[in-house]
Amino acid sequence: MSNLTTNMTITEAEREALxxxxxxxxxxxxxxxxxxVPDEVIARLLDAAHHAPSVGFMQPWDFIxxxxxxxxxxxxxxxxxxxxxxxxxxxxERQDAYRTFKLEGIxxxxxxICVTCDRSRSGEVVIGRTANPEMDLYSSVCAVQNLWLAARAENLGVGWVSIVHHDHIREALGIPDHIVPVAYLTVGYVSFFHATPELEQAGWLPRMELETLVHHETW
Structure with a gap:
């Protein structure tokens, strides 16, 4: 079977949907x-996450x-x-505002869905991780992003519960000590999606202008 796909061109409609x-x-x-959420939908999310890019094709993620x-x-x-x-x-006032925010939907x-990183997968020496050993963690974050975008395409909401210690997640989910919990995500159908991020609406921080973040040639 050939590894070549007959048509990898993205149509205008597909581009706009993305x-x-x-x-x-x-x-x-x-x-x-x-x-x-139907099991077949969950399976599609996980398959999308599993097709994220990973350094050295090590695929360091697991999904709970x-x-x-x-x-x-x-x-x-x-x-x-x-x-x-x-x-x-x-x-x-920042503390008062923080206490009013709804920050999880566990x-x-x-x-x-907990996304983890097995930093021992594929051995000690991994292509692309030799100069920057944290690249395996970044690869697992790419899986998180793939899952999140796939969920949105399924009209599912996702929340990243980052306000929790890794050791607590390990204990709650029985994760071995050598495995890094990268993200605990809450997933489900929602009543609506906000037009803009909630923290932006609340005035916590504005969206930065892209022009202020783009540099050319040097910083």
């Missing part, structure tokens, strides 16, 4: 519906699909601990 998905992707926290309520409650407990710690790091979403 950009729509990118620009309408949101970090969802408070709009999850109780509707279950979490539906059990008690397991998700353990993850939620870890969020509450880290959330309280984080609130104390902000001062004055119990409200239909399921969670």
């Amino acid at each position: 950009y729509k998905v990118i620009y309408s992707r949101r970090d969802v926290r408070g709009q999850f519906l109780p509707d279950m 699909v979490v539906k059990d309520v008690e397991t998700r409650r353990k993850v939620k407990e870890g969020f509450e601990i880290a959330h309280a710690e984080a609130a104390g790091m902000f001062g004055g 119990m409200e979403s239909a399921l969670g």
Whole structure:
């Protein structure tokens, strides 16, 4: 069987659909519906994630699909601990604003998906990781992005629960010590998608102008 695909050209309609998905992707926290996500849809998300680029083609990721309520409650407990710690790091009005934000949907979403990185996969020496050993972690983040965009194309919401300690995720999900939990994602159907990111709407930070971030030739 040939490895060549007969047509790899992206049509105009396909290109526009991709950009729509990118620009309408949101970090969802408070709009999850109780509707279950069909297994075949979950499988498509995971397959999209598995087709992310990876350094040396090492494919360092694993995916833990979490539906059990008690397991998700353990993850939620870890969020509450880290959330309280984080609130104390902000001062004055910023702390007051932080405490008002809905920053996770662990119990409200239909399921969670934990994306991990096995840094030992493919051995100690990996093509492309020799000068920058963290490239395997970046590869797993690419899998996160693929999954997120695929979910948006399925009209599913995704939230990245980053306010939780890795050791708590390891304990809650039985992850071996040598495996790095890269992202715990909440996934489910939603009542609506915000037109702009919630933190932008709340005035926490504005979207930066692209022109201020682009450099040519040198910094």
